[in-house]
Amino acid sequence: MLQINTLALQHFATLVSCGMNRLWPNEKNSSLACFFHNGLVVKEPPGSRKPETALLTSAQCRAPLGLRSHHTNPVRKYVMSRPHRIASLACVVAITIAVFTSTADHCCMAAPPADPTRADQAIKAGEFSVAKSLPAETIPGTRDRWLAQVASAQSLSGESSAAAATVRQIETPADRQSVLNNSMGAVRRGAPQGGGSFADFDSLMNLIETTVVPDTWEALGGNSTMAPYPQGVYVDAAGTVEIAHLPSDDQSLAKGAIANLDALLAADLESQTRDWRAPSEMRFVSLRRLRDEITARRMTGVPLGDSLLNLAGLSRVQYLFLTDDDIILAAPTSGIDLDRGWYVDRQSGRATLRSDFLARCLAASQAGTPFGCTIDPTPAGMQAAMEVAGQIRSGQIPIGKSADQLQSALGMQRVEVFGAAGDTSVALLMVEADRHMKQLALGQQPMPEGVANYLDVVDDMIDQGPPNGLLLRLWFTAQRQAVRCDSEKRVFEIAGNAVRLSGENQRALADGGRGDVTVDPRSAQFVAGFNRNWARIRDQYPVYGALESLYRVAAVSHLIDRFGAEGVHRDLASALASEDEARDWNLPAPKQVESIATMHTVRKGNKRHHVLLASGGVSVATDATVKSAIATYPTLDGHASLVRQRPVAVNHWWWDGR
Numbered sequence: 001m002l003q004i005n006t007l008a009l010q011h012f013a014t015l016v017s018c019g020m021n022r023l024w025p026n027e028k029n030s031s032l033a034c035f036f037h038n039g040l041v042v043k044e045p046p047g048s049r050k051p052e053t054a055l056l057t058s059a060q061c062r063a064p065l066g067l068r069s070h071h072t073n074p075v076r077k078y079v080m081s082r083p084h085r086i087a088s089l090a091c092v093v094a095i096t097i098a099v100f101t102s103t104a105d106h107c108c109m110a111a112p113p114a115d116p117t118r119a120d121q122a123i124k125a126g127e128f129s130v131a132k133s134l135p136a137e138t139i140p141g142t143r144d145r146w147l148a149q150v151a152s153a154q155s156l157s158g159e160s161s162a163a164a165a166t167v168r169q170i171e172t173p174a175d176r177q178s179v180l181n182n183s184m185g186a187v188r189r190g191a192p193q194g195g196g197s198f199a200d201f202d203s204l205m206n207l208i209e210t211t212v213v214p215d216t217w218e219a220l221g222g223n224s225t226m227a228p229y230p231q232g233v234y235v236d237a238a239g240t241v242e243i244a245h246l247p248s249d250d251q252s253l254a255k256g257a258i259a260n261l262d263a264l265l266a267a268d269l270e271s272q273t274r275d276w277r278a279p280s281e282m283r284f285v286s287l288r289r290l291r292d293e294i295t296a297r298r299m300t301g302v303p304l305g306d307s308l309l310n311l312a313g314l315s316r317v318q319y320l321f322l323t324d325d326d327i328i329l330a331a332p333t334s335g336i337d338l339d340r341g342w343y344v345d346r347q348s349g350r351a352t353l354r355s356d357f358l359a360r361c362l363a364a365s366q367a368g369t370p371f372g373c374t375i376d377p378t379p380a381g382m383q384a385a386m387e388v389a390g391q392i393r394s395g396q397i398p399i400g401k402s403a404d405q406l407q408s409a410l411g412m413q414r415v416e417v418f419g420a421a422g423d424t425s426v427a428l429l430m431v432e433a434d435r436h437m438k439q440l441a442l443g444q445q446p447m448p449e450g451v452a453n454y455l456d457v458v459d460d461m462i463d464q465g466p467p468n469g470l471l472l473r474l475w476f477t478a479q480r481q482a483v484r485c486d487s488e489k490r491v492f493e494i495a496g497n498a499v500r501l502s503g504e505n506q507r508a509l510a511d512g513g514r515g516d517v518t519v520d521p522r523s524a525q526f527v528a529g530f531n532r533n534w535a536r537i538r539d540q541y542p543v544y545g546a547l548e549s550l551y552r553v554a555a556v557s558h559l560i561d562r563f564g565a566e567g568v569h570r571d572l573a574s575a576l577a578s579e580d581e582a583r584d585w586n587l588p589a590p591k592q593v594e595s596i597a598t599m600h601t602v603r604k605g606n607k608r609h610h611v612l613l614a615s616g617g618v619s620v621a622t623d624a625t626v627k628s629a630i631a632t633y634p635t636l637d638g639h640a641s642l643v644r645q646r647p648v649a650v651n652h653w654w655w656d657g658r
Contacts, residue, residue: 148175152182164296171567173574180298276307277336277343280656285312287327289653290355291575304584308355310336310343312654315350315549317556320492325568327560342542349538351545353553359579360426361550361557364419366570366577371419373430373590381595384409399599407597415590421580422589426550431590433476433547437501440537441474441526442598448536455600457526462604467522474503474527476547481555489563497534498551503527 151166163179170176290308297304307313311329318331334347343352364371388409391397397405417427439445441454452460458467481496503523530537538544560573 144170144172144175148179151179156182161296161300164292164299167295167299168292171571173571173578176295176575177578180295274652276310276312276654278313279335280313280333282330282657283312283314283333283654284657285314285329285654287329287576288325288572291572293653294355294576294579298582304355306343307654310352311355311358313343313345314353315345315348316552317353317494320494320556320559322490322492322560322564322569327564327569327572329556340542342546344542344545349535349545351542351549353549354425354546355576356425356579356582356584357550358553358557359576359582360420360424361554362560362573362577363580364554365557365561366574369419371417371426373415373417373427373434378411378414381409381411381413384411403597403599407595410595410597412592413595415592417590423583423587424580425585425587428587428590429543429546429550431593433543435593436541436543437474437476438596440530442596443600444596444598445541448533448540451533451536452526452529454522454526455598457522457529458600459602461522461525462602464521466602467520474501474523476500477502478551478554483555483559485563492559492563494555494559498555499548500534501527501530 147166147170151163151170167176167179170179290311293308294304296302297308313333313336314329314331315333316331317329319329321328321330334345336343336352337346338344344350345352360371385406388397388402388405392399392402392405415422415431417430420426436445440447443453443455447453447456476499479497479500481494481498483492483494485492503526534544538548557573560569564570564573
């Protein structure tokens with residue numbers, strides 16, 4: 001294609017010369033002869049053996065030109081009959097026009113390659129507008145790389161705003177990241193400015209010792225037992241969404257709410273006040289513009305700020321739009337308040353969604369890797385705990401001191417964050433939420449009024465005896481969210497709770513191993529009560545709202561990964577996922593936590609049951625819960641175009657509809 005453009009003038013001269021020679025074959029001064037060879041028009045100077053230039057043309061032009069074979073050589077010379085000379089000139093003109101029409105089209109599609117020397121000179125001279133306009137930027141496969149060179153040079157020279165504008169034109173995540181790395185390096189140097197493996201759950205995480213004999217402990221294998229008490233956090237982007245049909249009378253997904261999108265998007269977007277903590281009937285966040293805003297702030301050394309970190313106050317995603325060039329999130333907000341360090345929606349109590357949580361989940365979705373955390377006792381701690389258990393069993397350690405002794409023996413517990421870096425806000429959140437849930441279960445933190453902890457459940461069900469020889473596993477995991485979409489799978493509506501506490505029981509064996517999964521009504525009742533009262537627990541302890549927000553963006557990430565188009569949507573997700581590598585705070589990676597031990601006594605008739613629990617762990621399960629089918633909702637058809645009504649200012653990455 002490029003050769004045709006560069007030879008256009010030669011082709012024109014050839015055709016004109018050929019036509020002149022055919023019209024006046026007796027012209028003595030003619031230096032050109034014309035040939036047709038396999039559908040090619042060629043010019044050949046007298047005495048030359050090889051054509052110099054060639055242009056593809058239609059063999060059907062031979063007939064209008066009145067050409068007839070002069071001899072049968074491989075390269076056949078044609079001569080023109082006298083009556084066709086005038087028609088010949090017309091055909092030459094027509095071919096010439098066609099050639100230049102084709103040439104013009106090709107010029108619009110691709111230009112000649114730029115001189116690299118000239119490009120480098122323009123960049124070194126600071127003539128960035130010239131460098132950006134050089135034709136090389138349009139060569140397929142090199143455009144983004146070329147713009148990345150320009151943007152890096154702009155940033156290094158102190159033109160941060162111009163560099164950010166150039167980066168907005170770059171789509172390839174790797175090229176964007178190279179500019180960002182260069183720019184952030186310059187900021188650090190003072191340039192001028194304008195995963196892991198799963199835990200081994202055979203190790204004990206809790207010791208549960210029970211007896212029905214007052215103030216005594218039986219030998220292992222009798223009434224006195226030991227059992228782990230692991231619990232934890234599990235995040236798997238592929239397990240956060242249940243693609244299912246919704247009831248037709250579901251008020252949370254009423255037709256009126258969808259139809260109202262037209263009115264919400266018809267607002268004068270440019271005249272709105274820009275307060276991300278204010279309520280909104282429907283707030284929209286453009287992930288493409290969010291990506292560009294993050295990049296611009298990184299390049300200039302400007303902090304991301306609360307509005308960006310908290311995704312403009314969204315506490316859930318009701319609608320996900322996959323447009324031709326963007327991904328847009330939308331949901332109503334009721335205004336944002338700061339509650340004990342967490343931004344929360346003042347009506348629902350949900351914590352805001354966070355951009356760093358979104359980056360973590362996008363990275364996990366693309367890698368197909370779940371993430372979470374585990375807490376394990378050390379081998380030395382386990383050995384010491386076994387010795388203490390024997391002393392309690394033999395009566396050497398009084399019941400009243402058994403909890404403290406067991407906690408001291410277990411010592412510190414190892415913390416491992418897998419599938420994600422340990423020095424991030426996501427990692428600290430998971431460990432904090434897990435540890436706090438453990439304290440709630442064992443009565444060391446108060447539950448909301450009327451909500452039972454695990455020990456309360458033991459009391460309520462003491463008629464069935466104490467939890468004898470059971471290994472109780474508790475962990476946070478995704479609650480399947482319901483999703484429906486338009487017929488083209490470009491608009492998605494998401495509803496439902498995002499997180500739940502899960503549990504199972506196994507029989508703890510005398511040798512410290514684990515038996516088959518068994519049914520324990522106590523743990524089932526505790527888990528059910530915890531989930532049933534999730535909103536109350538979340539309102540009392542905001543850390544659970546933050547954990548819930550992690551699962552909500554995990555669902556969004558899964559939908560983007562599953563239904564996003566190759567290229568624009570995948571590249572956009574990759575660029576945002578790269579933020580998972582950013583470190584805005586110098587956070588220590590959690591390494592260890594103290595064990596928690598408590599002793600609980602309950603009377604039943606003339607018997608006292610002592611339940612000693614020393615807990616220290618996180619359990620991680622790998623459940624893929626996404627179904628292959630998705631419910632199509634015709635009312636959503638046609639709404640993909642609504643989000644095109646975006647603010648003109650490209651730095652407005654969020655806006656309100658009203």
